[in-house]
Amino acid sequence: MKLDMRGIFKSFGASGVLKNVDFSLEGGEICALLGENGAGKSTLMNILGGVIPADRGEIYIDGAKADFTQPIDSMRAGIAFIHQELNLINDLPVYENMFVGREINGPFGFLDHDKMISETERIFAMMEMELDPRAMVRDLDPSYKQIVETARAIMMNSSVIIMDEPTSSLTETEIERVFAIVRTLASRGVGIVFISHKLREVMRLCTRYVVLRDGSMVASGSVADVTTDSLARFMVGHDVRTETLQRGRQVGRSVLKAENLSDSKFFRGVNFEVKSGEVLGVTGLLGDGRSELFQSIFGAGGGYAGQVYIDGSPVKVKSTTQALNLGLAYQPRNRKENGILKDMDILENGSISIWPVISKFGFIDRARQGELFDRQVKNLRIKMGGRTDLITSLSGGNQQKVMLSRWISSDPRALILDNPTQGVDVGAKEEIYDIILKLADEGVAVIVLSSEAGEIIRVCDRAIVMYHGRIAGIVSGDRMNEHDIMRLATGAESDREV
Amino acid sequence: MDDAPGTKRRNFFRWFAGSWTARPLFSTGTALIVMVILQTLALGFDFPTFGAWLSRWLVNWSNILRNNAGIGIISLGMTFVIISGGIDLAVGSTLVAIGAVVMMLIDTGPKGLLLRIGLTGVPAYAAAIIAGVAFGALLGEITGILVTKGKLPPFIATLGTMKICRSVTQHFMQGYTPQVPKPFLQIASFPVFGQLIMPIIYWFIFAFIFYVISKRTAFGRQVTAVGSNERAARLSGVSVQRVKRLVYTLTGTMVAFSAILQVSRIGSMDYANAGSGSEMDAISAVIVGGTSMAGGRGFILGTVLGALIIGVMNNLLNLMGVPPFLREAFKGVIVIGAVLLQKRESSS
Incomplete structure (x- = not known):
């Protein structure tokens, strides 16, 4: 699938948040969407996810114009948005979370738990991940919660998955776990939008980058051609320090x-x-x-x-x-x-x-x-x-x-x-x-x-x-x-x- | 901008819609004004002189305010409870319990407690009022302790105290009708400018005090902080338990004042029915006033307007001759309608 957003404008009140932004994504790409807080990343993705409407501009999917007025429209078009605050229900087991809103019913209208469990197991196997579908979401590590959300996106046959700062509350090993899954998905032709502030992660995971600053796209290209320093410079518009800060202060009592x-x-x-x-x-x-x-x-x-x-x-x-x-x-x-x-x-x-x-x-x-x-x-x-x-x-x-x-x-x-x-x-x-x-x-x-x-x-x-x-x-x-x-x-x- | 004829009207609508969503008290205030207009129309203009109409209108209004002062005072405390994220279902029952205690104290009959220790007149009334208020505060404090130390959900804690207070009061007051001394009635009936407006004055004084507490004191702001995000408030050094205990104590105190007012207005109390349903009336006033049941967002001024809206509506239904049994239905409609029209956070 090829996704194209063209000439997107959006303002809240008097302040323009997005000014004529173009964004495109091909299947199999892992595209980093970078920018400081308030640069317009979330707004752009919320427009793509059908959460808020754009003031101006069009979205094309495989060349056909799409009209997203609510999140369900975007989901039906194969776009899954994994929000930073995960939308899982802590008091339900993993497999029920996978099917919230799309439960599988058996005869007489009762839930078919076995079918939902086996379906969940199938997806997990495909992702090469070991997790008991019957585990309560409450008991999961944050990384597994992130993965369950991703699994849900896969189950809906999404061809584009937007991940909003998926690693912000994860530890190093957990991040590796999520990255492995993201790479597997990309190799199967899913397009990934990866929003993050952690530039070194971007360097390791992503294939392409797009940088927004003050609502405009200021840079884009292949990750192979840039360094973290230059990405940071695109984001803030000036040089950023990365060296260790000075030590040797006087310590007291x-x-x-x-x-x-x-x-x-x-x-x-x-x-x-x-x-x-x-x-x-x-x-x-x-x-x-x-x-x-x-x-x-x-x-x-x-x-x-x-x-x-x-x-x-x-x-x-x-x-x-x-x-x-x-x-x-x-x-x-x-x-x-x-x-x-x-x-x-x-x-x-x-x-x-x-x-x-x-x-x-x-x-x-x-x-x-x-x-x-x-x-x-x-x-x-x-x-x-x-x-x-x-x-x-x-x-x-x-x-x-x-x-x-x-x-x-x-x-x-x-x-x-x-x-x-x-x-x-x-x-x-x-x-x-x-x-x-x-x-x-x-x-x-x-x-x-x-x-x-x-x-x-x-x-x-x-x-x-x-x-x-x-x-x-x-x-x-x-x-x-x-x-x-x-x-x-x-x-x-x-x-x-x- | 073009100067098309419709511009001015469009601007008004835009201003109106903007204010409606941006300013919580705007919607409540507008609703009250609509109710007052309807009520004025229902009263009619069939009077010989303008003066006669005006005095009838004013008398009507002082009735509304007086009849709602009791609930109005309770709903001030209830506002704090609801902002803090709690609820108090017991106010109607603690009202009769406190009323019974006050009446037993000031009874001029042979069983009168203060009479038996030789205390009469103003000192006796003062003692009864102090005892009543202290008793109300104590009942509130007990609820507060159940909620904080006992970790009971406020709904459960106050459901329990509601049953206990009503039942115990009814049992001990069987066949006992205390005689309330005439001078005690002056508390509510002392004429000001020849009018019976003392309850209204008490209500507005308390409303002002609560407004100041909610806006200007550390405690008042901490109530909002606790209702908004209890964990964050605790980590910021707010003693969450103390704040929660105090809101119930404060409500108990307000119930006590309301009970004293009721005893002095009517001179008696029907232990089975008095105050019954008043917890729902108080909650209604708070909700209609724009306070969020989820806690964190609430307005004392809104609660006063909310109590007035409900009061004016009762009066309106009365003027229009709506059968008494149907009136509660309108209250239900008002509560649902008010919340539907208020600006709410999107639940997604």
Whole structure:
């Protein structure tokens, strides 16, 4: 199948989001669709998926003009859109999820479970994947959820599959699993649109690239002819730094120290110390327990045995309120589920954590709230309309910066950032790294949790690598490289030197 | 732009449609204005003088406001509960329980509790009011603890307390009709400018207080944050349990004020039927006012307008001579219609 989008225009209100964009795709191609947040990638794909109509422009499929007014039209034409937020039902088993809306009925109108299971098994076999169709979706790793969605697209005989940042919440091994399936599909003639911010993945997986910037196509061509640097430059319109950021800062006194922390399920025997002015990385593969560990330390997880010290004095944190008062701050991963207050405005989303501090007799000091937030807006270079617009009106990168401002404004002495650049484009990513380093220079102890080894190497002074709830090793200096980190994270070798 | 004759009208429609979807209170306000116009037409203009018409219209309005003050006050607390993502089904039953306690305290008959310890007159009334409000807060606090510490869904917790309060009150108040002292009735019936508008004044004062709490205080904003994304609120240092407990306590307090108002208006209480269905009336007012049942989005001002819409509609049906049994059906239509017309988030 050949897909052609010609002269697509779209605007929301006064601002043009897509300005005369052409996009085409052939069967068997894996085409990367690149661009910063707000460049128009999602809008373009939403038009192709029939989610929103274009203002102007045509879509042709094998030369015939297509008219997509709703998602079902696009699906019938063989286009499957796998959204970033997966549309699976957690409480149903895998095979029922495969058939939601298109259930197979036996005689008397009852569900034919056996047939649905065997059909699912057939698809999985074709994808060369082992997964029990009876498993509950709730219990699956994120990568398998992604694969189930892909399998569903295959079952519908889709000839074009749009994947919107499929790897943003996956670990390295899981990414490999998804990539293998994508390659198999392409070899069978399916056209893939791969939206991602991770350029190295693009280099490894894709055959062609298209870059959007401010609603126009600025570059396209074969991936074989470009480097990650040039792709990054197309996206942001100027040079991007990729080298390791400068180290050798003065570190001060111990701010946060953990002694022999264990809980019943996620982590065991964890010891670490982070000092004022230091950037400590914590990394590992899925199931390493790093998020659970730091949520517990912040008073937002389950209880734990062991002892935590802040500024040298032992503390027992029971609630997030207490943690903030003690000078701890924790920015959670998955901002949509754990961060965004969708019904509230930008200002309130950025200042909720300091309300208790800036209130007098229970009343929020609004002048002070605005003043403190404006300082963060300048500091973090948040781009927005009015500060009383809804948070959901911002692009992903700016939403993430508002989340950062929420936890920075509480003036923490130890700031824990869990996946701080998740779903953020190259430009915003660099800005977030700058902010992290600036905070460290100001004497904050920063802890960066990330599954991207590259990110850890780039900003951290030292990194803890976790494997199944235990510290597998601590790396710094020359040993802080992707190879060593991966060896520790996969449990290939337990570090004895530390 | 062309100056075709239709331009102005098109602009008006565009403005209207835009405001309808962008400003939640706009739709509620418009609905209220339509209801008022209909009600004015139903009242008719068959009066000898303009003054006679106006005074009839005003009397009609003070009746509407007075009759809905009780529900209006309860629905203020209910708004907070619903914004926080909860629901309180018990308000009608706690109303009679609190009413019974207040009446037992101020009873001038031989069983009167305060009379027996020698407390009469204003000190007795003050004590009864304080006790009633404290009792209401306590009942709300119990619900709050069941929801937070007991981790019960609010629907279940308040379904339980609803049954308990009604049943226990009916049992203990069998064959006992307390005598409410005449001066106590002044609380609701003290004339202002020669009019019986005290309940309206209480309602609007409480509405103003709740409006300020919801917009300006850390607690009020935290209620919205909890309803919008409970996990995010908790990770931002909001004590979610405290916020949830407080919204039920606050509602219990409002129910207490409403109960005291009802005792002082009527001087008695029918324990089997009083307040029955008022939880649904309060929820209706909140929903018609544009607050989302899913939590996170809600408006105190909307709730006041919502209570008024329902009140005006009752009055309108009365003026038009609609049979009493049919009136509830119209309430149902209003609730469904209001939510259908409101701007809703697409569920996809």
